[in-house]
Amino acid sequence: MSVDPMTQDWSEVEAALEKAFSAAMQLYTERGFAGQFGFGRRPAVVTIDLANAWTRPGNVFTCDQRKMNEEIIPGVQRLQKAARANGHPVIHVTTAYQNTNPKDPNSDLGIWPAKSPLLEMKQSDDNELWKIDSRIAPIDGERVIIKKNASGFAGTDLHNYLTSIGVDTVLITGVTASCCVRATVQDALANGFRPVAVKECVGDRIPAAVQYNLFDINAKLGDVRTVDECVDYLSTINMRNI
Template sequence: MKPALLVIDVQNDFCPGGALAVKDGDKIVPLINKLIPLFETIVYSRDWHPQNHISFANPPQFTDQSWPVHCVANTRGADFHPDLLFTLNSVLIEKGTNPNEDAYSAFQGTSLSQILHKLGVDTVFTTGLATDYCVKATALDALADGFQVYLLQDACKGVDNPSGTVVNAINEMSHAGVKIINAGEVETVL
């Protein structure tokens, strides 16, 4: 097994006080930090939107995939959570950079697939924000691209708007073939 840890969108705007805050989104940071020493390959994705991004709406509708302005490139909101650890050889993926197209998956419109294949990665462990949107889309795209995929459900948090979307997302991922585990089980899998 050649694993990679995927850290999806642990950014200020998705944490408490941010423009599109996920409840307790910052609470997963210590858990992710404990996982980092277990992996040689670590990928960090981040929303990196232009100011005129298509998903922005005022007021946002949420249910129609319109959102408040968030994670605008080169702003504090787009920065990673300040307590999130990085390694020297981390891979950074920026998504949602096209103003006319939204991208929930770290694979969509990026070179992530090519990078992972070039590194010989065959298994990915997904963490981050938000379980019911970007984490789910990334996990399902990783499966479609031939990777074995684990969701570390306690190292993710979801928007859960409307209520039930997190449970539905986990069920959808599980039915598709994503293995659902907790962070404490990673060492037994590696």
Template sequence: MIDFARAYFDHGSPLYAGVEATRDAAALVLASARAHGIPVFHTRVEYQPGGADGGVFYRKIAALKLFDAGSPMGDFEPPLEPAPGEAVITKQYPSAFFGTDLAMRLNSAGIDTLVMCGLSTSGCVRASAVDAICHGFVPVIVREGVGDRLPAVHEASLFDLAAKTAELRSLAEITNYFEGLAA
């Protein structure tokens, strides 16, 4: 699962995170998944203009207006755009599972393990990993492929996720894992 919006990479954005190395690592994971025929699911955040479908979450975080329909800040960050045929899950809340058909799509495809890259570790990654395990999936987080605006928050979130919810793996471990699945 890949979750990267332009808003986190544009220096003028209030959500700018300074995690270009994370984007680059995720691009390597994505290229490896594609090369080995691993199904890819992208997530994106999009709201009706004004956030009528965003509830308290939208009202609490003013910067979420960047994800109103039609805003270029909600576009996928290059080079992480979906390829033809790859699933795109549109969400309004941190978890890729909440209010979406992601669990059904994964079950229908016979997928039991979810390799995750995205932003932010303390928000969408964490919420999606918690919901993944609650739905019976094994969440695997690519350490180099996730990031947050503050390094201390990122590291604390990874520590907590590893202790309770997800498996943490390196970029090299994941590319080797994909190679083994394709064999």
């Protein structure tokens, strides 16, 4: 009898990983890894793929619903509220394709369908899957960026936009930890931004994938900070002399 990874108890796996990561982090720190970039002068909140295909149940991309409903959505709501109240940009990144016929040479799918069921992500008015979850929907004037690759930076104008408004710190939320969030963190670093993965606001289909990737991001690619820390930063950065 097969076990549904979306509903099985992962607590033993997570406890074992926590123990292993504690020892691994000691090794990393002894060798000079796991430093901190710290918060900069000008932040932006970026959500990655918090669209209905990932946030709502019953879809091929659906992520862990307990974490989504109890941690990610409430946490992103707090970040958005703090950012908007203090004049910091909120940017929404989702995945969609104009031509989902993989046999058409004009398709914008690339070779992704060989690995992922992206035919579901048709960019059309009657397809709700690619649209940002209504609980954290954009308000008037906020940017919605459509990507076609894992990273929010790859093939989009996210880098140019952040640079044009003086952003140096990117608070990254969304799914999945093992793919699109991780790729966005890596590209943020490569493009000269301070990447911060917001701990409670990053998800995946398998809880252990979140745990591992946040550990690895914190060791080598970006900072992992709590939603409380990030909300405080968004709320007070305008009053600080950095």
